[in-house]
Amino acid sequence: MTASPIRLLDLAPVSPLRSQTIYHAVGYALGADSPDTIMLVSPNAPYVSIGRHQDAAREVDLPYCAEAGYPVIRREIGGGAVYLDGNQLFTQWIFHADHLPATVEERFVVYADSLVRTYRALGIAAEHRPINDIHVAGRKIGGTGAARMDGAEVVVGSLMFDFDVATMARVLKVPSEKFRDKIIQSLTDYMTTMRKELGEPPARETVIAAYLDACRAVLGRDIERGELRADELALAEKLDARFAGREWLEEAGGLRKPFVKIHEGVRVAEAAHKAPGGLIRCVLRVRDGHIDDVAFSGDFTARPPSMPFDLDELLAGSEISEKMVSEKIEDYYRRVRPEIPGVAPSDWVAAVMRAAETEAPA
Amino acid sequence: MTDVRGCNIPEDLYYWVEKHVWVRDDGDDVVTVGITDVAQHLANRVVAVTTKRPGKLLERGQSVATVESGKWVGPVPTPINGEVLEVNPRLASEPTIVNDDPYGEGWIVRLKATLWSVQRAEMHTGVHAVDEYRAFLEAQGISCA
Numbered sequence: 001m002t003a004s005p006i007r008l009l010d011l012a013p014v015s016p017l018r019s020q021t022i023y024h025a026v027g028y029a030l031g032a033d034s035p036d037t038i039m040l041v042s043p044n045a046p047y048v049s050i051g052r053h054q055d056a057a058r059e060v061d062l063p064y065c066a067e068a069g070y071p072v073i074r075r076e077i078g079g080g081a082v083y084l085d086g087n088q089l090f091t092q093w094i095f096h097a098d099h100l101p102a103t104v105e106e107r108f109v110v111y112a113d114s115l116v117r118t119y120r121a122l123g124i125a126a127e128h129r130p131i132n133d134i135h136v137a138g139r140k141i142g143g144t145g146a147a148r149m150d151g152a153e154v155v156v157g158s159l160m161f162d163f164d165v166a167t168m169a170r171v172l173k174v175p176s177e178k179f180r181d182k183i184i185q186s187l188t189d190y191m192t193t194m195r196k197e198l199g200e201p202p203a204r205e206t207v208i209a210a211y212l213d214a215c216r217a218v219l220g221r222d223i224e225r226g227e228l229r230a231d232e233l234a235l236a237e238k239l240d241a242r243f244a245g246r247e248w249l250e251e252a253g254g255l256r257k258p259f260v261k262i263h264e265g266v267r268v269a270e271a272a273h274k275a276p277g278g279l280i281r282c283v284l285r286v287r288d289g290h291i292d293d294v295a296f297s298g299d300f301t302a303r304p305p306s307m308p309f310d311l312d313e314l315l316a317g318s319e320i321s322e323k324m325v326s327e328k329i330e331d332y333y334r335r336v337r338p339e340i341p342g343v344a345p346s347d348w349v350a351a352v353m354r355a356a357e358t359e360a361p362a
Numbered sequence: 363m364t365d366v367r368g369c370n371i372p373e374d375l376y377y378w379v380e381k382h383v384w385v386r387d388d389g390d391d392v393v394t395v396g397i398t399d400v401a402q403h404l405a406n407r408v409v410a411v412t413t414k415r416p417g418k419l420l421e422r423g424q425s426v427a428t429v430e431s432g433k434w435v436g437p438v439p440t441p442i443n444g445e446v447l448e449v450n451p452r453l454a455s456e457p458t459i460v461n462d463d464p465y466g467e468g469w470i471v472r473l474k475a476t477l478w479s480v481q482r483a484e485m486h487t488g489v490h491a492v493d494e495y496r497a498f499l500e501a502q503g504i505s506c507a
Binding site for chain 2: 147
């Protein structure tokens with residue numbers, strides 16, 4: 001570790017592209033004599049950022065983003081697609097690797113602590129949910145990520161003034177509109193922001209002051225305002241060209257997650273099962289190993305017509321196990337005696353379990 | 363298996379210790395490259411690995427692959443100069459083999475080394491490698507326990 005001061009780069013809003021390339025540039029330009037850096041920056045226009053190994057065309061509604069004027073930019077940080085705009089203040093640490101703890105988990109403990117202390121100073125009861133979420137009463141308030149860039153360990157996250165849930169759900173490529181509705185509902189239920197918690201978010205300067213105090217306390221080091229170096233800016237310009245190119249955006253992604261993660265404990269997935277009497281679609285929201293919400297639809301004919309909705313209600317809260325789900329549905333068949341030709345209890349169970357299987361943890 | 367602070371460090375491989383990369387000499391200047399047990403432990407569960415394509419020429423220190431764990435992305439620097447001959451085809455669909463078997467099924471690439479006789483001397487192997495790795499892990503406070 002070290003006692004040398006940390007350079008603060010508190011930047012004016014920059015283009016979406018530069019809001020990504022600038023911290024990569026500082027990371028890759030880090031030399032033996034370079035200071036550790038904390039960078040604060042917001043984009044001056046909305047955009048979509050995708051994870052290092054995601055397939056842009058599979059994860060994001062690219063035609064919609066083009067129409068809406070949202071650039072889609074791959075980052076060298078992992079994780080999923082996210083809609084970003086000026087309502088988030090990115091808080092990026094670009095440190096010499098040996099100035100941060102060695103393991104990823106330990107780095108997140110320190111980094112998350114700085115965000116948690118900031119929110120608490122602002123009157124928001126935030127806490128770190130390992131590995132890298134910040135929660136307020138079970139709702140996520142921003143995500144974090146990390147990467148190695150040559151000699152630099154980079155940890156990124158944001159302070160969430162506000163978040164546009166509807167646009168976030170709109171930019172994702174989803175299997176159905178029902179699924180999209182579930183994403184909107186889930187983000188509304190399980191995400192929060194400074195605006196949600198406080199009514200009005202504090203001024204940017206107030207948040208930054210609280211954040212810098214928190215960083216000083218967590219890292220035990222001084223923080224001094226500084227400027228970008230010419231070599232960092234030159235590298236950012238080079239990276240602008242690379243990050244804006246089709247080759248980088250369309251690079252084959254190896255990461256396949258057939259679900260949308262809302263936060264560490266909550267995921268939404270969709271699956272279909274072909275029963276003799278028709279196709280059953282199941283949109284499933286799982287929270288900590290239980291069915292938090294489920295919605296059935298399909299081309300079957302049921303009497304009573306309320307049957308799929310009855311099953312939605314019946315299964316909410318159930319543990320995800322074939323036995324538990326099966327018992328509840330068989331009990332419904334015994335009590336209600338539905339007329340639904342070619343659809344047995346086992347078909348509903350199969351649809352649920354198939355959706356549940358797609359949500360294996362990352 | 364040689365246990366170093368809970369990490370498996372086989373003596374029959376060559377190591378670039380501070381980069382947590384291993385090399386196996388397959389003969390005729392062909393080598394296999396992978397990440398160590400320490401690296402997979404530090405990174406946590408791997409969710410994606412992308413590699414440079416066969417035919418790509420690399421110099422020592424350049425990235426031969428990018429590894430993404432649930433929370434972190436990092437490069438796999440090649441410890442030697444060479445041309446990528448082959449990439450592990452299973453990594454695309456089963457990236458966790460890097461965690462489960464980092465020295466076996468989880469190998470990353472095979473290279474045709476261009477300076478093997480020189481660069482092998484710049485790496486550590488055998489009992490000496492184990493000692494070097496132990497000293498490094500102790501200095502960094504790293505263990506796989």
